[in-house]
Amino acid sequence: MPRTANSANLTIAQLEQMLVGRKAELQKLERERNKIARRLDAMDERIRQLGGGAGGRGGRNGHAGLGTGRRVRNEKSLNDTIEAVLTKNGKPMKVGDIADAVRASGYRSNSANFRGIVNQTLIKDKRFNAAERGTYQLKK
Numbered sequence: 200m201p202r203t204a205n206s207a208n209l210t211i212a213q214l215e216q217m218l219v220g221r222k223a224e225l226q227k228l229e230r231e232r233n234k235i236a237r238r239l240d241a242m243d244e245r246i247r248q249l250g251g252g253a254g255g256r257g258g259r260n261g262h263a264g265l266g267t268g269r270r271v272r273n274e275k276s277l278n279d280t281i282e283a284v285l286t287k288n289g290k291p292m293k294v295g296d297i298a299d300a301v302r303a304s305g306y307r308s309n310s311a312n313f314r315g316i317v318n319q320t321l322i323k324d325k326r327f328n329a330a331e332r333g334t335y336q337l338k339k
Contacts, residue, residue: 247271271307278324280306281317285337291330294318 209217273280284300285292292300298317302308310316321327321335330336 271309273306275306277301277306277308277316277320278326280304281320281324282326282337285327285335291334291336293334294321297321297335 275283280301281297284297284304288300294317295314298314301317302313308316321329326338327335328338
């Protein structure tokens with residue numbers, strides 16, 4: 200607290216009383232903020248359940264635009280979902296088409312570069328092989 204002409208003349212008891220008052224106000228504001236944060240978390244969860252995007256206020260720190268701070272959970276792994284897409288299609292597919300088909304199948308991801316993640320998965324997983332450059336199929 201900056202020292203003003205008025206605060207220079209206060210006693211220690213008066214300063215302590217001001218400090219106690221400010222601490223009480225701070226605790227009240229923190230309780231209120233936590234209550235609002237819980238409501239926002241519940242609202243974010245409801246938005247996710249309805250298939251909303253990853254935008255919003257962010258995690259507990261409230262950094263807008265940085266995502267929800269929570270990782271999306273899917274029923275099947277990305278590897279298994281890619282396998283199902285390639286099995287259903289029955290012929291080699293380009294990486295971009297595979298990524299689109301995976302998303303269309305209901306797979307959710309917060310990745311800004313989902314196509315890159317799919318490409319890495321296709322390269323690493325031994326269930327898939329390159330039919331030609333940028334085109335993958337199930338290993339025969």
